[in-house]
Amino acid sequence: MKQNIAILCSGGDVSGMNPALKRFVEYSLQNNLTPYFVYDGYEGLIDNNIQKASYCDVSGIINRGGTKIGSARSKRFMQVEYRNIAKQNLDALHVTMLIVLGGDGSFRGLHQFYKEHNIKFCGVPSTIDNDISGTDYCLGVDTALNMIKFSIDSIRDTASSFKRAFVIETMGNKCGYLALVSHLTSGSELCLIPETAYNLNEYEQKFKQEIQNGRRYFIAVVAEGIKEDSKEIARWFEEKIGIESRVNVLGHLQRGGNPTVKDRLMAYKFITYAIDALLDNKNETIVCYTKEGFRYKEINAVVNTPYQLDEELIKFINSPKATE
Amino acid sequence: MKQNIAILCSGGDVSGMNPALKRFVEYSLQNNLTPYFVYDGYEGLIDNNIQKASYCDVSGIINRGGTKIGSARSKRFMQVEYRNIAKQNLDALHVTMLIVLGGDGSFRGLHQFYKEHNIKFCGVPSTIDNDISGTDYCLGVDTALNMIKFSIDSIRDTASSFKRAFVIETMGNKCGYLALVSHLTSGSELCLIPETAYNLNEYEQKFKQEIQNGRRYFIAVVAEGIKEDSKEIARWFEEKIGIESRVNVLGHLQRGGNPTVKDRLMAYKFITYAIDALLDNKNETIVCYTKEGFRYKEINAVVNTPYQLDEELIKFINSPKATE
Amino acid sequence: MKQNIAILCSGGDVSGMNPALKRFVEYSLQNNLTPYFVYDGYEGLIDNNIQKASYCDVSGIINRGGTKIGSARSKRFMQVEYRNIAKQNLDALHVTMLIVLGGDGSFRGLHQFYKEHNIKFCGVPSTIDNDISGTDYCLGVDTALNMIKFSIDSIRDTASSFKRAFVIETMGNKCGYLALVSHLTSGSELCLIPETAYNLNEYEQKFKQEIQNGRRYFIAVVAEGIKEDSKEIARWFEEKIGIESRVNVLGHLQRGGNPTVKDRLMAYKFITYAIDALLDNKNETIVCYTKEGFRYKEINAVVNTPYQLDEELIKFINSPKATE
Amino acid sequence: MKQNIAILCSGGDVSGMNPALKRFVEYSLQNNLTPYFVYDGYEGLIDNNIQKASYCDVSGIINRGGTKIGSARSKRFMQVEYRNIAKQNLDALHVTMLIVLGGDGSFRGLHQFYKEHNIKFCGVPSTIDNDISGTDYCLGVDTALNMIKFSIDSIRDTASSFKRAFVIETMGNKCGYLALVSHLTSGSELCLIPETAYNLNEYEQKFKQEIQNGRRYFIAVVAEGIKEDSKEIARWFEEKIGIESRVNVLGHLQRGGNPTVKDRLMAYKFITYAIDALLDNKNETIVCYTKEGFRYKEINAVVNTPYQLDEELIKFINSPKATE
Incomplete structure (x- = not known):
């Protein structure tokens, strides 16, 4: 008998979800599964907003x-009575497998759902913050990084024309991954992230010296989750370094954009591995991308381990004395 | 005898200035003029930061x-003693013609300089705000508009995925041109500019109705110079329309970016007309782009007339009742 | 009584047609007209592939x-019996007004249709070649130019790294507009178009001299309609100038891409003027963009006048001796 | 005593080399090495076109x-007498370490140079073909893939508007990596690469069926090194599938473009590992990126092993019967 499989997106959207949906429909049909879309995350599961999907979609x-x-984010799905309704909706459509694209918050809800109703699921790590434990890559990160790159490249044009410091704030409430990689790949002069302590005083001498040597501008890339507000960093440039400065909060620009090749390819592979897992009777896993390739991990291992930023990357941050 | 000609950029930089510099060097040499670059606006004129330019540059x-x-913006150039120094520096290099890329503030300084020292000059309107009287187009506007377009296209991805209102703030302190054209070309739902009064209450009924009809998101494009802060517009969406909302201040992203074909072509033509004017002994003009093509205007006519936003464009703004 | 209005695209597609469709639906509804889409050009008119359109579309x-x-291009629409069928299909849906986005070939068919069946129509010039007489601008041109710009910018990276000549072939069978503007705005070294005679020998001396002065690469922009094949131009660089060379035929890359702000705004205005004309009982016009703004022209004046490339632009082409 | 280190680029240029040069200068200075640039590959080594490099460069x-x-490609460097000259030039400047960005052809020359003159070197795999044995990634590949993506996205706009088949030819004379990944990430309908046999007849039935089911266009991505010319594939679409078709040879567009974040980050890491190797007295290695991270490999292992395309990727190619 033909089996039914559903997919949903939960939490902040990322660029790469659409290529994942495309692969989901195509690979399901190739494997003789009937694909369903659940609209608006767990909310759609509860409200029975579930539709059969085809190539045309x-x-x-x-x-x-x-x-x-x-x-969407769903508070109702935290409550058992709504999860029961969700299960009834899936049962009514004979959906027995579920793929969830989301972050660790979304996976926790899924875990509870599994324990109560035993629905087979597979999670695909999807968040531009790249802060899910157990996987080196989360869907959407590469596109977000390239959107930030585009923005910094543009801002540098005007910074260098006008003798200014720009404080560019990236997303990342608890994780500095986006800010750190953007710093390394934009050639910015300063990077501040939540994971590492910093003391602006240590940069003062160096930056003043660089201005005397002819430097016309500074770009600072800071994660939104650092202890100070971006405006304070800008004020520091004005008061201590003596250069006019501006703040640019990139905001949701980072979430959008045409998915890069990497995010399209990762979407393709994540979904392929997810469907393979479900067909192979792995009931409760997260597909993770690790140095050894794609691996299936138990949901517990993923959601209950704090994320650690890559040590090698942290090591690369310019120390205040680096160029002396 | 070979004559010397100099160029400088004053005020906020715009994308299109570099293609203008390229044409300046090439067309000067073709006309047997020796081209000079003045660095950092009028400041470079005062500090004698002036260099001969070649194809390589x-x-x-x-x-x-x-x-x-x-x-740069130069406060010193407002003072007669610094203008005298500037003139001495130009004289020492036998520079007799000057092209200035800038806005009306920059042209006012130039006007004073001319009255005192009789140096032949030609101004090229350059500002992303497109708010210079007498010209329909200022260098840099098209690139700025396309940067805004890129940003709104990206933000719309996430707005439509997540049921949100986005308030996108463009540059334009006194002029709503960027916001208005961006509104018309991004299909946004709301546009607020300094030139026209608005009453948000009038939109309330319409927007609520649209949500009931299935609308998932709103994009509002607002110029920085409107009477309210963008955050207040976002709060209005949350409180009156009942939809989660975010603000995105595009900031200096709008100034940068690879110049569009239009800005490259306008740069080419502006500079060609400017040099032709100087060779033709027009001593004190601004090159304007009008419906009749390029025209030379007296500096007085340009700097002493308030800018008027195109009436046809204003007429296009969605009225609150447009779609009823 | 509510009137019905239809739109179709004919001939080569251009970027800007989709924004035109959006404005068509919205402005029709604002004017109490019911909008219809005709699919696949005149073919859809014949095959009754016509659908009512809504905001959602x-x-x-x-x-x-x-x-x-x-x-689409339609041979059948050249024949009277198919035009009769087309008319019956429109009548059955009570469609009395028709907007056609296309080039002069498409307008000629329309003219015949009008003479036989008296259907009110308005044409919107749409072709990336920019070769329609009577209008200074055709929808799609600005996006095509920016796609070419993007390509040349990228190719220059590798040309300058590797000491090579690149012959870049743009569209334009009879009209050199794309090639010429791309030449002026990319800083290319050579431009060959169908409208002007050229003799490569005249460039030989100049280019050899430039190599001796340190030039590392050449970019030549040529229109597809010049008398020689692009490969012959490349061979000339190898044999006469002594530099390795490559051909890059940009092809349909030029037709695609996210519409620029200019093409979106022109689409908005073209459609607004087209619907206004039909509502105003102008029965048989083409909306043209001229130095005086938008003007309605008789179809005869447009399709029976040969297109002339802007004289001012031609004047700008680098002559072989320009920099000597 | 301060040591001198040089870098050169050899063979086809790739996007990512400039970020590598930036990191080279910065990391050399941080490690108390004096950095030198060798211009135009081994040719510059022979012609003593070697310059000290600074932050400004x-x-x-x-x-x-x-x-x-x-x-550049250098035939002279194949000859012992020119390698001797190269060594004298390096000696005169006291350069004792050399980094080479290039492909396996470039590495072979380097190997010979080492055997004769014992100069310490480190190779960084750089080619958009991604066909160097021993490394999973070569600098430049990600940017090339994203340029191809951009092109196919644009061409699809017009393909779907006009009912056409497009045969898009990517680089890759012996290696189908670019074509294969582009196929998977663009949702194209057909992929032909040198590594796998194909029989177009097997697709005929499937494609005809899809047209009957409403498909409007086909995109085929083919590597330049397949047995047939792209034009023959286009002819097959016209004759056997009955759909108008066009060829688009992407050419050197694939080599250029602003480097992606991945290529900037890989450049950063490749150079860091390369300088670390030289400082650590590894004399003759290639920095490879493998599943286990960065590894130093002997040059012999890299240049004398034929490259194998990733089996997992090959498995993903749509078989003709995939969707039945």
């Missing part, structure tokens, strides 16, 4: 950011 | 935002 | 190249 | 494709 979406089926 | 810059020779 | 298309309703 | 290049110091 995924035509022309591979190059679009966001997610065609919507994403 | 403009190789590989046509696709770069900002300006290779720097731009 | 144009949601999320403003940033997409091509045309959602398809375009 | 790498300012503003991180976002530029190609290589600032030029690249």
